[in-house]
Amino acid sequence: LSLFSLFWNQMCILLGMRIQRLLKYDNGKLVPSVSALYPAVRAAALDMLGNISDSMQAGLAAGDDPSGGASSNACGILGGSTDDSFFMGYGNIGEGLGSTAATDGSGEGFLACAAADSWTRDSMYSNTMSSNNSDALSAGGGSGGKMAFPGGQQKSISKISSVIGSEWKILLGQGNCGLYPLQRTFLEASNERLCAPLQYLFPADATVEENGVALVVLPILPSRYDLAKIEANIREELTIADPRQGGGELGMTAMISRNAVEMIEKMCAAAKSATSNAGEDGYSYLDHDSAASELLIHDMKLAGVIHSLSVSLKKAPENAFVIPYRPAQSAQHEEAARMCQIELQPAQQKMHALVLKCILSPLCRALNARVSSSLSKMHLGAYLEDTTESDSGGFVQTHLNSLYEKIATDHISHLPSEYGSIVSICVATYSIYAFVSNAVLVRPLGEMGRLRITQDLANLELALEQLVFKAGSSSSLAQMDNGKAYAELRAVRQMLFWSLLSDDESLSPSDIAKSLLRETWIVDVRPSTICHFLFSFAPNLLSSPHHAKRMSTEDFVHTLVQPDGSIADGEANAWMTIMSSCDSYQQRDSVDSGMDTGDRRIPAVLMYLAPELIRRRRF
Numbered sequence: 051l052s053l054f055s056l057f058w059n060q061m062c063i064l065l066g067m068r069i070q071r072l073l074k075y076d077n078g079k080l081v082p083s084v085s086a087l088y089p090a091v092r093a094a095a096l097d098m099l100g101n102i103s104d105s106m107q108a109g110l111a112a113g114d115d116p117s118g119g120a121s122s123n124a125c126g127i128l129g130g131s132t133d134d135s136f137f138m139g140y141g142n143i144g145e146g147l148g149s150t151a152a153t154d155g156s157g158e159g160f161l162a163c164a165a166a167d168s169w170t171r172d173s174m175y176s177n178t179m180s181s182n183n184s185d186a187l188s189a190g191g192g193s194g195g196k197m198a199f200p201g202g203q204q205k206s207i208s209k210i211s212s213v214i215g216s217e218w219k220i221l222l223g224q225g226n227c228g229l230y231p232l233q234r235t236f237l238e239a240s241n242e243r244l245c246a247p248l249q250y251l252f253p254a255d256a257t258v259e260e261n262g263v264a265l266v267v268l269p270i271l272p273s274r275y276d277l278a279k280i281e282a283n284i285r286e287e288l289t290i291a292d293p294r295q296g297g298g299e300l301g302m303t304a305m306i307s308r309n310a311v312e313m314i315e316k317m318c319a320a321a322k323s324a325t326s327n328a329g330e331d332g333y334s335y336l337d338h339d340s341a342a343s344e345l346l347i348h349d350m351k352l353a354g355v356i357h358s359l360s361v362s363l364k365k366a367p368e369n370a371f372v373i374p375y376r377p378a379q380s381a382q383h384e385e386a387a388r389m390c391q392i393e394l395q396p397a398q399q400k401m402h403a404l405v406l407k408c409i410l411s412p413l414c415r416a417l418n419a420r421v422s423s424s425l426s427k428m429h430l431g432a433y434l435e436d437t438t439e440s441d442s443g444g445f446v447q448t449h450l451n452s453l454y455e456k457i458a459t460d461h462i463s464h465l466p467s468e469y470g471s472i473v474s475i476c477v478a479t480y481s482i483y484a485f486v487s488n489a490v491l492v493r494p495l496g497e498m499g500r501l502r503i504t505q506d507l508a509n510l511e512l513a514l515e516q517l518v519f520k521a522g523s524s525s526s527l528a529q530m531d532n533g534k535a536y537a538e539l540r541a542v543r544q545m546l547f548w549s550l551l552s553d554d555e556s557l558s559p560s561d562i563a564k565s566l567l568r569e570t571w572i573v574d575v576r577p578s579t580i581c582h583f584l585f586s587f588a589p590n591l592l593s594s595p596h597h598a599k600r601m602s603t604e605d606f607v608h609t610l611v612q613p614d615g616s617i618a619d620g621e622a623n624a625w626m627t628i629m630s631s632c633d634s635y636q637q638r639d640s641v642d643s644g645m646d647t648g649d650r651r652i653p654a655v656l657m658y659l660a661p662e663l664i665r666r667r668r669f
Contacts, residue, residue: 062220066227073235081235088236089290089302091229096299099218222301237309240287244313247279251317252324268348269324272355280317281362284310288370288390293382303386307393314363314397318404321356325349325408331419331613332412340420340453342460349409350464357466360401367391410469414476415613417457421481422613424449425488426604433492433499444502446509450481454513458520471523475530478514480615482527482535485510486542487607490579493594495586500546507543531615534574541574551587551649559654566659576617577663578610578624581656589648592635595627621667625660632656 073081223230252269287310291302326345328334335346342350367390371383432445457477462470489503514527527536550557550565557565566572572580585594596606610620632653639650 058217058220062223062228065221065229066223066225066231069229069231070226073231082239085232085235085239088229088232089295091232092299092302093295095221095229096218099221102217233305237305240290240306240309241312244283244287244309245316247276247283248313248317248320251276252320268326268345271324271348271351277355277358277362280359281366284313284363284366285370288366291386291390292371293380293386300386300389303390304393307390310363310366310394311397311400314359315400317359318356318400321352322404322408324352328412330412330415332414332416333419335413335416336420340417340456340460342464346413346461347464349413350461353405353409353469354466356401356405357468360398363394363397363401364391367394405469406472410472410476411614413461414473414480414615417461417473417477418480418484418613418615420453421450421477422484422604422607424453425481425484425607426602428488429492429603433489433495433502435496435498444506444509446506446513450510451513454517458517462517462521467522470521471518471525474518474521474523475525476615478518478527479530479535480611480613481510481514482539483611483615483617484607486538486575486579487582487610488603489542490583491585491594491596491603491606493586504543504546507539511539537574538576538579541571542579544569544571545575545580545583551651557651559651560658562651562655563658563662566655567662572663576610577621577660577667580663581624581628581660584652584656584659587649588652589635589639589650591638592648592653593631595624595631598631598634599627621664625664628656628660 069084072084221228222233251272254269287306288303291300291306293300293303326334326349328345328349332346335343335349337343367387371387371390375383427449428445454477458474462473465473485507489506492499492503495503511527518525518527527539530536548566548569550562566580582595585592596603599606601609609623611617612619635653
C-alpha cells in the first residue's frame with residue numbers, strides 16, 4: 051500500500067464528511083442547490099484525475115533541461131531526480147533494503163540513491179527493467195537525453211491507467227465516503243423530477259346517476275400533452291449526462307438511464323391499475339356479435355398510449371446526444387447514445403410485457419374462442435357426402451372469412467402495428483391447429499369430404515395470409531410458431547389421401563404402423579392428428595375420443611389446442627383417451643357378431659403407432 055493510496059483514501063473520507071455536513075446544513079435547505087452541482091463536481095474531479103495521470107506519465111519519462119540543454123537529472127512530479135539507479139529500478143533493490151550500509155556503486159549510502167518523490171513511483175517496475183545500470187543509461191542517450199524504458203513505456207502507461215481507474219472508483223465512493231453522498235442526493239432529485247408527471251397520468255374518473263349514486267367508471271387516459279411532458283423530462287435528464295460536460299466519462303449516462311427505467315416501472319404499475327381488468331380469458335372484451343366492447347376500446351387506447359411512450363423512449367438517446375449536434379459527429383456522443391439505449395432496454399421490455407399480459411393475451415383468447423365456436427360447426431354435416439356446402443363456397447368462406455374480416459377491421463386496425471401483428475399471428479396459429487384438430491375428428495369422412503377439406507385448407511391459408519397482411523406484419527405463415535403450424539397445414543393435405551388400408555387389406559397392423567412411420571409427412575403432424583384421422587377408418591364400435599370423454603367437439607379441441615395457440619400439453623392426454631377408447635372397443639368387439647363396418651385393424655394400429663409417435667415427439 052503506497053503513501054499516495056493512504057493519502058487518497060483519507061482525502062475521500064474527509065470529502066464525504068464535508069459533503070454530508072453541507073447537505074445537513076440548516077436542516078437540509080441547501081440540498082436542492084448542492085445536489086444540482088454533482089455533474090459539475092464529477093466532471094471537475096475527473097479532470098483532476100486526468101491531470102494527475104498526465105503528470106505521472108510525464109514523470110516516468112526523462113525530461114529535458116529547462117535551460118535548453120540536456121540535463122543528467124530529469125525532474126519527477128515533486129522535483130526529485132529520476133536518473134538515479136535505485137529510483138528507476140536499475141539497482142539491486144533487495145540489497146539496498148537489506149543493509150543499512152547499502153551503496154549504489156559510487157560509495158554513497160542508501161538514502162542518497164532514493165529520490166525525494168520516490169513514493170510516487172511503483173517499485174514493481176524494477177522487475178521489468180535490466181539489472182545493468184550502465185547499459186540502461188547508455189540506452190537513454192548517455193549523460194543527458196530522454197531515457198528509454200527497456201520494457202517499453204506503453205507498459206508503464208497501462209499501469210498508471212489501472213491506478214487512475216482505482217482512484218476514480220475510490221473517489222466516487224460508497225456509503226458516506228467520496229462523492230457518493232452527493233451522487234445519492236442528485237439521483238433522488240432526478241428521480242423526483244422524472245416521476246413528477248406520473249401523479250396526473252391515470253386519474254380516477256367518477257360519474258353520478260340522477261339519484262346521486264356514484265358509478266364506477268374507467269380511469270382517464272393520458273393526453274398527448276402528458277406524454278410529451280414525460281418525453282421532455284427524460285430528454286432533459288439525459289442531457290445532463292452530456293459527454294462534453296462530463297469529460298467524456300459515461301457513468302452519468304448509465305445512472306440517469308437507470309433512473310428513467312425506475313420511472314417507467316412506476317408508470318407501468320399505474321397503467322396496470324388503469325386497465326379494465328377483463329380477466330385472462332377476456333370474455334368481456336367482445337359483444338355477442340364479436341364487436342369490441344367498451345372495455346376493449348379503453349384497453350386498446352391504453353395500449354396505444356404505452357406504445358407511444360415506448361417509441362419516444364426508444365428515440366430519447368438519439369434525441370438527447372446525437373441530433374442536437376448534427377451535422378457534426380462525435381464518437382463520444384454516439385457511444386453515450388448506444389450505452390443509454392442498452393440501459394433503457396429493461397424499460398422497453400417492461401412496457402411490452404405489460405401490454406402483452408394485460409391486454410393482448412386476453413384479447414387473443416377472446417378472439418380464439420370465437421374462432422373455435424365457428425370451427426365447431428363443421429361437425430354439423432359440413433363434410434357429409436350428400437351435403438351441398440361446396441355449392442355455397444365451402445366451409446371457410448361461409449363461416450370464417452367474415453369473422454376474420456371483422457377481427458381485422460374492428461380490433462387489429464385499432465392497435466399499433468407492433469401489437470396488431472402479435473394478435474394476428476396468435477389468431478392465425480390457433481386457427482390452423484384448431485381447424486386441423488376439428489377436421490380429423492369428422493366421422494364419417496368419405497372421398498368427397500376429403501376433397502372439401504383439402505379445398506378449405508387452401509381457402510384457410512389464403513384467409514389467414516390476408517389477416518396477417520392487414521395487421522401490418524412482415525411475417526408469413528411459414529414463420530409462425532417456428533413454422534410448425536404451416537408445416538402441419540401442408541402435411542394434412544397429403545395425409546387426407548393416404549390409402550394404404552384399401553390398397554392392401556392383407557397387411558398386419560404392425561406393418562401398417564411401420565408404413566405410416568415411413569411417410570414423409572408424418573414428421574410434420576402432431577400424434578393426435580394422425581391418430582384421430584385413423585378413427586375415420588375405424589369400426590363404429592370404436593368411439594371417437596370426444597365421445598369417449600363425453601365432451602363436445604369444441605371442448606375436446608380445447609384440450610388439444612390452448613386458447614393462446616399453444617399445443618404442448620395436449621398430446622399426452624390425447625394418447626390416454628385413445629388407449630381408453632381402444633380398451634372399450636375390445637370389450638364391445640367380443641360380443642359383436644362381425645356385423646360392424648369399418649377396418650377392424652385400426653385399434654391395433656393405434657396401439658402400435660401412438661406410443662412411437664409420442665416417443666419421437668418427446669425426444
